[in-house]
Amino acid sequence: MAFRQEIRSWIKDNCPESCLGPGEVPGGGTKVQMTDDQQAWIQRAASEGLTVPTWPTEYGGAGFSKDQYVVFLDEMRRLGARTPVAGMGTSMIGPTLLEFGTEEQKLAHLPNIARGAVWWCQGYSEPSSGSDLASLRTRAEDNGDHFVINGQKIWTSGAQFADWIFCLVRTNPGAPKHDGISFVLFSMDQPGVSVRPIKLISGASPFCETFFDNAIALKTNLVGDLNKGWTVAKRLLQHERSGMLALTSGTNREVGIALDELAKACLGEIDGKISDASMRAKIATHDINAHAFRLTQRRTVEESEGSTPGPATSIFKFYGANLAKSRSEMQVAMLGTGSIGWETDDSGIQEITRSWLAGKARSIAGGSNEVQLNIIAKRVLGLPD
Numbered sequence: 247m248a249f250r251q252e253i254r255s256w257i258k259d260n261c262p263e264s265c266l267g268p269g270e271v272p273g274g275g276t277k278v279q280m281t282d283d284q285q286a287w288i289q290r291a292a293s294e295g296l297t298v299p300t301w302p303t304e305y306g307g308a309g310f311s312k313d314q315y316v317v318f319l320d321e322m323r324r325l326g327a328r329t330p331v332a333g334m335g336t337s338m339i340g341p342t343l344l345e346f347g348t349e350e351q352k353l354a355h356l357p358n359i360a361r362g363a364v365w366w367c368q369g370y371s372e373p374s375s376g377s378d379l380a381s382l383r384t385r386a387e388d389n390g391d392h393f394v395i396n397g398q399k400i401w402t403s404g405a406q407f408a409d410w411i412f413c414l415v416r417t418n419p420g421a422p423k424h425d426g427i428s429f430v431l432f433s434m435d436q437p438g439v440s441v442r443p444i445k446l447i448s449g450a451s452p453f454c455e456t457f458f459d460n461a462i463a464l465k466t467n468l469v470g471d472l473n474k475g476w477t478v479a480k481r482l483l484q485h486e487r488s489g490m491l492a493l494t495s496g497t498n499r500e501v502g503i504a505l506d507e508l509a510k511a512c513l514g515e516i517d518g519k520i521s522d523a524s525m526r527a528k529i530a531t532h533d534i535n536a537h538a539f540r541l542t543q544r545r546t547v548e549e550s551e552g553s554t555p556g557p558a559t560s561i562f563k564f565y566g567a568n569l570a571k572s573r574s575e576m577q578v579a580m581l582g583t584g585s586i587g588w589e590t591d592d593s594g595i596q597e598i599t600r601s602w603l604a605g606k607a608r609s610i611a612g613g614s615n616e617v618q619l620n621i622i623a624k625r626v627l628g629l630p631d
């Protein structure tokens with residue numbers, strides 16, 4: 247009880263009012279503009295290890311036990327405080343380094359991630375690979391104390407803002423495709439790296455093409471064993487697909503105007519209820535499913551001693567993508583012709599058009615729905631090929 251009160255008081259005293267409720271969570275680094283409140287929230291939380299509360303204190307965390315972490319989740323949710331910093335640093339490469347990194351790698355990278363001082367991007371997908379990630383062609387040639395990297399990656403989210411990249415490279419072209427891959431880290435701020443944002447139909451450019459022309463990765467930043475990077479890569483994907491980072495936020499509910507509020511505005515209401523019974527039932531079903539999904543994620547945290555589970559994380563990725571898409575579809579249905587607007591008007595409702603278009607990528611990005619179902623069938627349910 248004393249710990250709970252201490253955490254509650256600290257959040258109340260330190261989380262800026264503008265960082266309460268739904269809103270943008272910064273990903274760290276120096277290339278993206280942050281508000282003064284966002285910067286202050288990161289600094290205050292990082293000073294207590296609360297940007298990554300379950301990490302050991304020597305790497306910038308708070309060293310929370312599972313029980314302490316659950317209390318922290320409760321209080322963040324109770325007060326509506328957004329997680330101070332998000333992104334691939336805290337949710338993907340950080341947890342992976344905790345498992346596979348050397349002590350030198352942990353000390354070099356984890357405290358910077360915890361402070362929000364660095365933005366990371368992911369070098370996995372390639373134009374010729376599709377969902378067959380292990381067929382990647384980007385090569386890393388041994389050159390003494392470093393690798394020389396040549397090739398291309400695509401769909402590298404946020405690469406135009408990134409300071410560092412975690413990247414899959416082929417270090418043994420003659421080996422079977424899963425056995426000749428290595429996992430390396432290197433700086434994006436070097437002459438051999440160039441980035442070209444991809445403009446999407448939604449008008450945004452979250453994805454990029456990234457080119458390596460004799461880029462350098464020090465061998466001290468080889469994670470795991472040479473030619474055994476596939477094991478590291480799969481584990482990182484499990485961290486990504488778990489969605490556990492969202493649980494640290496008090497606003498891990500769906501962001502944006504609530505479905506029932508939008509329905510009342512568009513379809514009308516009777517005695518405080520949505521007038522269209524069919525849409526009312528659809529929204530109720532969606533809200534129940536979304537709540538059950540969050541509870542399942544929460545239960546997984548409580549049962550896993552705070553670590554990310556294995557192949558079962560694919561169900562989080564699959565179900566979360568479908569929930570997001572169904573929500574957007576209902577929004578568009580409620581707006582009718584109002585959904586065809588492009589620029590946001592004073593009400594902000596027309597921005598839904600862009601999010602609806604962007605949301606189509608949810609069932610592909612981070613591993614397609616089909617890939618997730620295959621993983622669940624083989625690795626979780628043990629079904630035959």
